[in-house]
Amino acid sequence: MGQNSNAFARGKLGSSVPSLMLVGGLALSWTLFAVSAPNDSDYEINLLVVAVVGIIFFTLGLFGLAVRVEGRRRAVDRLATILVTLAFFIALTPLISLIITVVSKGAVRFDVDFFTLSMRNVVGEGGGAAHAIIGTLIMTLAASIISVPIGLLTSIYIVEYGTGKRLTKWITFFVDVMTGIPSIVAGLFAYALFEILLGPGTRVGISGSAALAVLMIPIVVRSSEEMLRLVPNELREAAYALGVPKWLTILKVVLPTSIAGITTGIMLAIARVMGETAPLLVAAGFSNDFNFNIFEDRMQSLPNFVYYSYIAQGSIPEAYLNRAWAGALTLILIVMVLNLGARLIARTFAPKLGR
Amino acid sequence: MSKRIEIKDLNVYYSKFRAVEDVSMEIEPRSVTAFIGPSGCGKSTLIRTLNRMHEVIPGAYVEGEVLIDGDDLYAPGVDPVMVRRQIGMVFQRPNPFPTMSIRDNVIAGVKLNNRRISKSDADDLVEKSLRGANLWEEVKDRLDKPGSGISGGQQQRLCIARTIAVEPEIILMDEPCSALDPISTLAIEDLIEELKEKYTIVIVTHNMQQASRVSDRTAFFNIAGTGMPGKLIEFDDTAKIFSNPSVKATEDYVSGKFG
Numbered sequence: 001m002g003q004n005s006n007a008f009a010r011g012k013l014g015s016s017v018p019s020l021m022l023v024g025g026l027a028l029s030w031t032l033f034a035v036s037a038p039n040d041s042d043y044e045i046n047l048l049v050v051a052v053v054g055i056i057f058f059t060l061g062l063f064g065l066a067v068r069v070e071g072r073r074r075a076v077d078r079l080a081t082i083l084v085t086l087a088f089f090i091a092l093t094p095l096i097s098l099i100i101t102v103v104s105k106g107a108v109r110f111d112v113d114f115f116t117l118s119m120r121n122v123v124g125e126g127g128g129a130a131h132a133i134i135g136t137l138i139m140t141l142a143a144s145i146i147s148v149p150i151g152l153l154t155s156i157y158i159v160e161y162g163t164g165k166r167l168t169k170w171i172t173f174f175v176d177v178m179t180g181i182p183s184i185v186a187g188l189f190a191y192a193l194f195e196i197l198l199g200p201g202t203r204v205g206i207s208g209s210a211a212l213a214v215l216m217i218p219i220v221v222r223s224s225e226e227m228l229r230l231v232p233n234e235l236r237e238a239a240y241a242l243g244v245p246k247w248l249t250i251l252k253v254v255l256p257t258s259i260a261g262i263t264t265g266i267m268l269a270i271a272r273v274m275g276e277t278a279p280l281l282v283a284a285g286f287s288n289d290f291n292f293n294i295f296e297d298r299m300q301s302l303p304n305f306v307y308y309s310y311i312a313q314g315s316i317p318e319a320y321l322n323r324a325w326a327g328a329l330t331l332i333l334i335v336m337v338l339n340l341g342a343r344l345i346a347r348t349f350a351p352k353l354g355r
Numbered sequence: 356m357s358k359r360i361e362i363k364d365l366n367v368y369y370s371k372f373r374a375v376e377d378v379s380m381e382i383e384p385r386s387v388t389a390f391i392g393p394s395g396c397g398k399s400t401l402i403r404t405l406n407r408m409h410e411v412i413p414g415a416y417v418e419g420e421v422l423i424d425g426d427d428l429y430a431p432g433v434d435p436v437m438v439r440r441q442i443g444m445v446f447q448r449p450n451p452f453p454t455m456s457i458r459d460n461v462i463a464g465v466k467l468n469n470r471r472i473s474k475s476d477a478d479d480l481v482e483k484s485l486r487g488a489n490l491w492e493e494v495k496d497r498l499d500k501p502g503s504g505i506s507g508g509q510q511q512r513l514c515i516a517r518t519i520a521v522e523p524e525i526i527l528m529d530e531p532c533s534a535l536d537p538i539s540t541l542a543i544e545d546l547i548e549e550l551k552e553k554y555t556i557v558i559v560t561h562n563m564q565q566a567s568r569v570s571d572r573t574a575f576f577n578i579a580g581t582g583m584p585g586k587l588i589e590f591d592d593t594a595k596i597f598s599n600p601s602v603k604a605t606e607d608y609v610s611g612k613f614g
Contacts, residue, residue, distance in 0.1 A: 163413050234450040237411060238514070242464035242521055243440030252467050256454040 025058030106329030119288040132305035143212035151220025178218040187279025205299035208284030223265025267342030277303035365419035376584035389566035392576035397585025406442035443518035449510035451502035460502035464521035488516035508539020
């Protein structure tokens with residue numbers, strides 16, 4: 001080879017070789033299966049198996065070729081690249097499959113009625129999940145109003161005031177414990193709390209919010225704590241050196257610098273508790289009708305709407321299942337919008353570094 | 356508006372470790388005093404005790420007195436916030452507030468303290484402070500741009516502008532040029548020369564040429580070894596420290612025999 005006159009040069013496979021070999025591997029695999037197939041008209045070649053065998057051929061072939069042409073190090077690099085890419089697609093498969101299923105099945109009842117009607121007096125077709133959507137939004141909002149101040153102030157204490165103190169260690173420990181609380185236990189806690197406060201058998205929206213807040217607080221504390229720690233100490237010192245008291249430094253320097261990350265964390269916490277079913281089932285109950293009052297009567301939520309539509313299929317099961325899928329689709333969309341919103345807010349608030 | 360600093364038998368501790376031992380010195384108003392010495396000899400620690408910034412570090416405390424025109428900074432009942440309003444500080448790495456514009460960075464001392472200031476007063480203060488820091492001409496057309504978007508040397512001058520905007524009596528500078536190139540360093544040194552007309556300035560530096568260029572008096576600190584406290588070895592006129600020091604260790608250090 002001519003380029004070997006350069007001491008640093010090595011052989012290199014052309015850029016189209018891997019894709020050609022992938023096609024070749026798949027074709028080889030398919031040919032093998034087609035040739036060895038029994039002569040039976042009912043027999044169908046399983047395309048998934050063909051693909052798996054084809055990818056194995058491709059991997060071995062490319063690795064072997066690369067070892068010969070490019071040397072061991074680059075061959076191992078190609079092997080690792082293939083494995084990582086493969087892992088990525090395997091991890092992505094359930095997500096894509098889930099989205100396709102939910103969208104295709106949920107689209108059937110994804111109509112105006114679904115977003116305007118409740119399930120009051122509906123036993124068969126028709127009806128909607130507006131009461132559940134409103135319930136979910138109200139209860140999640142109330143849960144955020146309860147948990148964001150508590151969580152944020154806790155993290156401010158941990159990072160800004162409690163360094164090295166015993167109380168901080170205890171708080172951190174119990175926040176970790178709280179993270180591990182099964183959601184049904186949070187529901188039972190809220191249920192028991194409101195039974196003491198308002199009498200036996202109380203199921204109200206605010207009770208569901210309390211359950212969600214119990215689940216949200218540790219997430220908010222953890223994420224805000226990380227974000228506050230990311231604020232450089234130099235900025236705090238700069239403010240102190242200007243004669244700014246500590247509380248104003250926290251309020252006007254530390255929080256604005258970290259607000260983007262904190263908001264993202266809060267949004268993710270909201271998205272995380274929005275899909276909770278069990279605690280709301282226990283604490284807020286189940287309802288077929290609109291309820292805008294969080295302090296009175298049971299309140300429906302989207303996850304519970306989906307759950308009940310599935311386990312209690314009425315006279316026309318098809319209608320109930322379609323509503324369940326549409327409910328699931330709505331829930332996914334709400335969470336997605338929240339995540340997008342979080343990114344948007346993070347981008348708006350992030351410290352600007354442009355020249 | 357500049358004040359005299361008197362340090363009496365000062366010991367500085369980080370928890371059990373004594374970082375600075377028995378320092379006594381007097382710093383005259385309207386002068387530049389340089390602290391020099393090898394790394395870890397306690398110069399930065401000492402300068403941070405002069406506006407009670409060292410106690411931001413958990414476990415740090417002080418024995419002894421620091422008198423500013425006769426008032427002890429460490430007397431009971433002294434509010435560190437009040438101290439820092441009179442004694443400003445410029446840090447080693449430029450640290451403008453990234454969430455604020457250049458303009459807001461300059462008046463940060465006013466704005467962060469929730470004091471009201473009319474727009475015209477704020478404009479005057481911004482221009483005066485930026486002119487005072489020799490930065491006005493370079494940034495006057497982009498006052499609304501982020502403070503972190505200018506060069507390192509400009510950022511450091513912005514930090515100095517921010518410090519003089521609160522009109523302190525004393526300005527402490529902890530290696531203000533160590534992260535800057537020679538041109539920016541020269542700009543800051545020229546600025547120190549001008550600032551000394553109005554303020555008492557204390558500067559920590561690793562650069563002995565810088566100490567000899569900008570300071571009137573120089574204090575040399577040294578440590579006997581790792582884990583030992585830093586001590587003030589010699590404190591005298593800069594010319595004498597660099598030409599004819601009375602202690603051998605000082606002579607070795609300034610002549611480059613060690614450190």
